[in-house]
Amino acid sequence: MDLTKSLPARLRPGGRHGLADTEVRDPIGYAVAALGKLAQSDLLDRVGLRKQAEQAVFTVTRTGFQAATSANRAFTRAGSRQKAGVRVPAAAPKGVFDLTPSEDEQMLVDVVGEYAAEVVRPAAAEADEACAAPEPVLKASLDIGLPILGVPESLGGISEERSAVAGTLVAEALSRGDMGLAVAALAPGAVATALGLWGTEAQQQTYLPAFTGDEVPAAALAISEPAVLFDALSPSTTARRTPDGFVLDGLKSAVVRAAEAELFVVGAELEGSPVLFLVESSTPGLSVESDPGMGVRAASMARLRLEGVTLPADAVLGETDGSTYAECVRLSRLAWCALAVGTGQSVLDYVTPYVKERHAFGEPVAHRQSVAFMVADIAIELQAMRLLTYKAAGRAAAGKDFSREVALARRLCAEKGMRIGLDGVQLLGGHGFVKEHPVERWYRDLRAVGVMEGAVLV
Incomplete structure (x- = not known):
C-alpha cells in the first residue's frame, strides 16, 4: 500500500x-x-x-x-550475549x-x-x-x-x-x-x-x-531519584555483583507510566561507576507507588522501588565505565530542552493574540510598553533556547562530543523556560491563574525542565 x-x-x-x-x-x-x-x-x-x-x-x-508492576509479557531470549x-x-x-x-x-x-x-x-x-x-x-x-x-x-x-x-x-x-x-x-x-x-x-x-x-509495550527510563540536590551522574541506587549477575536496591522517581510499564532502563551505581540495567517488570522485588508532580501530570509519573532485584549477567546496557550512562543523561537532557522549546512556543502563540484582543482603559493591553516588551523577551529567549538545542542535537547526531552544548542548552532552557511560563501567566492577569486557560498548566510543566532527569531521550 x-x-x-x-x-x-x-x-x-x-x-x-x-x-x-x-x-x-x-x-x-x-x-x-x-x-x-x-x-x-x-x-x-x-x-x-x-x-x-x-x-x-x-x-x-x-x-x-x-501496586505490583505489569507482568503480562514474556520476552524471548535470543542472539549472542557478547556480540555488539x-x-x-x-x-x-x-x-x-x-x-x-x-x-x-x-x-x-x-x-x-x-x-x-x-x-x-x-x-x-x-x-x-x-x-x-x-x-x-x-x-x-x-x-x-x-x-x-x-x-x-x-x-x-x-x-x-x-x-x-x-x-x-x-x-x-x-x-x-x-x-x-x-x-x-x-x-x-x-x-x-x-x-x-x-x-x-x-x-x-x-x-x-x-x-x-x-x-x-509501555516502557520507562528510570534515572531520577527523590533526593535533595540529586546528581544524575551519581545515583544512590546500587548494584552489586553476584556469581550469577547483579542485585539492585534503591528508589527511582518520576518514572513515566511505571504502573503499566513492562520494561525499565534503570540507572544504578556499580563499583563506583553509574551503569544502565535492563529490568523487566516481572522481576521479583519491584513495586510502584504513585508520585504525581506539580507538572507533567499526564505522564502518570510514579516511584519505582527496587528491593533485592536479581538480574542476570547480561542485564547491563552498554558499558560499565559510566560512559554509556553519561551519554544517556545528556541525550535525556537534550530531549527535555526540546520539550521546553515546544511548550514555550505554545505560550508565545497563546499570549500574542491575547494581549492584542484584551482591552483595558480603552485600548489593547499590547499598546503598553511593559506588555509589548515582555512578549518580545519571550520571543527572544525562545529563539536562543531553540538554537542552542538544535546545535547540541546536530553534534549528537554527527557523533561528536556535545556535552558542552547540551549543558548550555539545559541551563538556558531551565532558567528561561520557567521565566517564559511565569511571564505567560503574568500577561494573562487573573486569567493566567485559572484552568480555563492552558497557560497555568504550561507554567507548571516548564518548571519540570530544570529538575527532571531521564524519562525521555533522543
Whole structure:
C-alpha cells in the first residue's frame, strides 16, 4: 500500500513539501511514511476525544496507590550475549553551520505537529487532571511510528543514521500540544532508542521486536531519584555483583507510566561507576507507588522501588565505565530542552493574540510598553533556547562530543523556560491563574525542565 496517499494533501508528492516516490526512502522518508497512518485514523474527526467511555485511566488520590508492576509479557531470549548489536552510523556532516530543518525533517514536523494540535491538545486538560494519558492518544502515537524513530532500519525501525535531530524536532512539535502527553507518548521510544544505541545483539533481538510490532509495550527510563540536590551522574541506587549477575536496591522517581510499564532502563551505581540495567517488570522485588508532580501530570509519573532485584549477567546496557550512562543523561537532557522549546512556543502563540484582543482603559493591553516588551523577551529567549538545542542535537547526531552544548542548552532552557511560563501567566492577569486557560498548566510543566532527569531521550 502506498502510504503517501494517506498523507495530508500538502505532504503528498507534488504538494508544498512533496517528494517523488523515489525520494521517500531516506531515514526521515521512512518516518514520514509511518506517520502517514495518522491520516487514516478517525481520531482526528472524533468529537469529544477526552470523553471516551472505554478510556481506562486511574485517578490518583492524595494517598496515591501502590501496586505490583505489569507482568503480562514474556520476552524471548535470543542472539549472542557478547556480540555488539546493530548500530546506526553518525549523520553525514553538512560542511556548514546550518540549523534549518531539511525538507524531509520539516515534513516530519508538519505531520507530528498536526497530531499534536488535533489529538494531543484537546485531551491535555483532562489528562492533566486525571494524571493519565487517554488510551486513544497513546494509540495514535503508536500508529504514527513514534516508538521506532530511533530504532535501526535493519531491526524493524526507520533510522538509517543517528536520529538526534529528528527526535529533537519531534519532541518539540509534540510538546506544543502538551508536555505531559508528549512525555507519555515518547517514553517507550526512549527505551527502544537506548536499545538501538547501546544494546547487544541478544538484547536487541529479545526486546526490540516488541517495539516494532503492533502491541508496543509501555516502557520507562528510570534515572531520577527523590533526593535533595540529586546528581544524575551519581545515583544512590546500587548494584552489586553476584556469581550469577547483579542485585539492585534503591528508589527511582518520576518514572513515566511505571504502573503499566513492562520494561525499565534503570540507572544504578556499580563499583563506583553509574551503569544502565535492563529490568523487566516481572522481576521479583519491584513495586510502584504513585508520585504525581506539580507538572507533567499526564505522564502518570510514579516511584519505582527496587528491593533485592536479581538480574542476570547480561542485564547491563552498554558499558560499565559510566560512559554509556553519561551519554544517556545528556541525550535525556537534550530531549527535555526540546520539550521546553515546544511548550514555550505554545505560550508565545497563546499570549500574542491575547494581549492584542484584551482591552483595558480603552485600548489593547499590547499598546503598553511593559506588555509589548515582555512578549518580545519571550520571543527572544525562545529563539536562543531553540538554537542552542538544535546545535547540541546536530553534534549528537554527527557523533561528536556535545556535552558542552547540551549543558548550555539545559541551563538556558531551565532558567528561561520557567521565566517564559511565569511571564505567560503574568500577561494573562487573573486569567493566567485559572484552568480555563492552558497557560497555568504550561507554567507548571516548564518548571519540570530544570529538575527532571531521564524519562525521555533522543
